[in-house]
Amino acid sequence: MGHGFPRFKKFGQFKSLLFPQFKQSPVAGNHITLPKLGLIPINLHRPIPSGFVVKQVRVINKADRWYASINIQCDVNVPNPMPHGHPIGVDVGLEKFLATSDGIFVKPPKFFKVMQSKLKLLQRRLSRKKKRSKNYEKQRLLVARVHHRIDNTRKDFHFKQAHVLCDAGDMVFMEDLDYRTQAIGMLGKQMLDAGFGQFRTITKYVCWKRGKFFAEVSARGTSQECPDCGAEVKKDLSVRVHNCSSCGYRTNRDVASGQVIRNRGIALISTAGHVGIESACADGLPGIGETQSRQVSKPRKGKTKKSRK
Incomplete structure (x- = not known):
């Protein structure tokens, strides 16, 4: 050998x-x-x-x-941001790219789908070229440029949305999902086009750079739990409105998931060893004013822009 x-x-x-x-x-x-x-x-x-x-x-x-x-x-010690200020829970999905606990929606841009027709034409031309010829190499570069443009526009969108989230709040919480397993199913193309894993990584980096606190919470049952009373509310994917039969709380399904993520994040940082915060509600944190209910904080107005439905 x-x-x-x-x-x-x-x-x-x-x-x-x-x-x-x-x-x-x-x-x-x-x-x-x-x-x-x-x-x-x-x-x-x-x-x-x-x-x-x-x-x-x-x-x-x-x-x-x-x-x-x-x-x-540079030989400097940069401390990690500590929990403080207004919390935001972020729920990502295919129908809406993200929905925050403050009721903000962002429409999915679908970068690959927009360029798919052009990419299909270029790849068909590439398949008809003789491999390792000069014309084949020229056509291969045209296909590579389209993929490079899709990658750049997606990453630019992720960075801009991460900065918008940092403008809207001081603590950002997201789910600890493994998006690689979800990209294997029948909606794999849409999952890869959205790039949720890259968005979460970029959001974590932007939060650290801007001094905002970022944490991941358990994703189990975030869409089946009431953010106001904590009761279990069973619903399938076709039901887009959260309506709790126990407390009567009613809101958009994605917003309710974002509020559950926010509540779990607050409960996570309220445990021992996290700067002594003892309250499990968003209203007990510094910088939070009066709220509409026990665990639902007032959304910040003018910080993010609602997308057109």
């Missing part, structure tokens, strides 16, 4: 190149100096802040575009 090296590297297999260390900063103005490549002009996204040093640079090829990912380091 062989040792497995040298590893065979076929054309197109590797799309990145790592430069692991630098004696001095390789970025100077709008140019970057890389070993064996020399001075390369770049479109600098933002300047490197003072006090940071460049540790490594990874050059990445996406479609026919080249990107340089610069990792910087």
